[in-house]
Amino acid sequence: MLALDFVNTLTAEEDRLPQWLAEQGLPWSEAVLELRGHVEAAVLAARDGDEPDLAPVNAALRGAPAYEVLSWSGSVVRTQERQGDEVSRALAVLAGAAADLLTSPAVLKVKTCEGPGCRLLFVPAHPRRRWCDPATCGNRVRVARYYQRHKD
Ligand SMILES: [Zn+2]
Incomplete structure (x- = not known):
């Protein structure tokens, strides 16, 4: 768009x-x-x-x-x-x-990407999509969560 x-x-x-x-x-x-x-x-x-x-x-x-x-x-x-x-x-x-x-x-x-520090706007192909790009912002969030979970 x-x-x-x-x-x-x-x-x-x-x-x-x-x-x-x-x-x-x-x-x-x-x-x-x-x-x-x-x-x-x-x-x-x-x-x-x-x-x-x-x-x-x-x-x-x-x-x-x-x-x-x-x-x-x-x-x-x-x-x-x-x-x-x-x-x-x-x-x-x-x-x-x-x-x-x-x-x-x-x-x-129109949604604002929920990726950390990301400000990009997008129209999700799927209503539950939260990231401008699952491969970058989505992945960043998953990696951060993984380290959070395995910290202790
Ligand atoms: Zn993003």
Whole structure:
């Protein structure tokens, strides 16, 4: 999910935002960094049934409105493009991804990983899943429990 990937670029250890944006072909900017914080806050509020602050997300959407373009490629193809400069378009794409999540029933299922020191958000494939990644955070918890149990 693009919105969660965006939010999850800030891990407990590092900020992967510049790298992630480059992978997405999007430019880094201070505004993108700020939008990430707003998206995270909005997702957590919506998950908890509280009214999110939607103004920053709306502003990003408004900054580069989408329009449709028809072109010919053996048949008529409809694509979507956006107005605005590169940064405004990046903000609008990320805000659009946030809008997809915020308006989806999946937002109610978003969980914060219970792994020690982990802050990643995820939508569990299984309702009882507690870790962003059972192979890393889940394993870390199991190992810690094992040592706890075998300490005495
Ligand atoms: Zn985790």
